[in-house]
Amino acid sequence: xTAPVFATFCQISNIAYNYxxxxxxxxxxxxxxxxxxxxxxxxxxxxSIRSDLNDMSGLVLSAVSVPIGFSQGQNWTIPVVNxxxxxxxxxxxxxxxxxxxxxxxxxxxxxxxxxxxxxxxQVGTPQxxxxxxxxxxxxxxxxxxxxxxxxxxxxxxPAVVPCWGIEDRKLYAR
Numbered sequence: 001x002t003a004p005v006f007a008t009f010c011q012i013s014n015i016a017y018n019y020x021x022x023x024x025x026x027x028x029x030x031x032x033x034x035x036x037x038x039x040x041x042x043x044x045x046x047x048s049i050r051s052d053l054n055d056m057s058g059l060v061l062s063a064v065s066v067p068i069g070f071s072q073g074q075n076w077t078i079p080v081v082n083x084x085x086x087x088x089x090x091x092x093x094x095x096x097x098x099x100x101x102x103x104x105x106x107x108x109x110x111x112x113x114x115x116x117x118x119x120x121x122q123v124g125t126p127q128x129x130x131x132x133x134x135x136x137x138x139x140x141x142x143x144x145x146x147x148x149x150x151x152x153x154x155x156x157x158p159a160v161v162p163c164w165g166i167e168d169r170k171l172y173a174r
Contacts, residue, residue: 009103009112010039010047010068013075017097022122023086033099034079039112041073046104047112051080054096056118061085061095068101090124 012035019031033051047068053061062082080099087093097119101112 009045009105010037010071010101012037012101012113012115015099015115015117017117017119019095019119020121025086025090025124026088027086028083029086031082031084031097032079033082033097034077035099035101036075036077037101038073038075039068039071039101039103041071046070048102048104049078049080050100050102051082052098052100053082053084054098056094056096065102086121086123090126092126093121093123095119095121 014034014036016034017031018034020029023029031053035049039045039047047070048065049068050063050065052063055061062084064080064082066078066080068076068078084095095118097115097117099115099117101114103110103112
């Protein structure tokens with residue numbers, strides 16, 4: 001339960017939200033907000049509950065008011081059912097429940113409390129992204145490979161290396 005922002009005449013003990021997690025595109029469906037509480041004991045004050053469903057821009061999609069009645073200081077539990085139509089496209093839809101308690105005191109009225117609860121509803125089938133994983137062999141080499149030769153080893157250096165001798169500038173073998 002989300003705590004009310006403020007309250008003066010009524011103590012709200014519980015708010016339960018019942019809504020589908022997934023709906024079809026353009027589907028009309030119902031949500032139920034069940035509010036429990038007790039209001040100040042005064043036969044002159046009349047109370048009501050209003051449940052609004054808003055999109056996240058603040059546009060009211062559905063608003064329903066239900067009377068609590070004159071308070072006798074007794075506990076009450078009242079369901080409020082809203083009908084709403086899902087958008088015509090597949091998406092994650094963010095909806096905001098706004099639950100108001102109104103008090104009609106004397107000849108005027110006031111908002112006694114308000115509670116907000118944002119929820120998400122999947123409209124249509126969630127779009128899945130395919131992930132392709134390439135499976136291959138990976139070789140990690142930490143040391144240079146050992147090379148084993150069988151047979152006779154031959155030198156890659158010639159047996160005779162030509163050089164210039166300093167004393168006579170003639171080519172001779174070392």
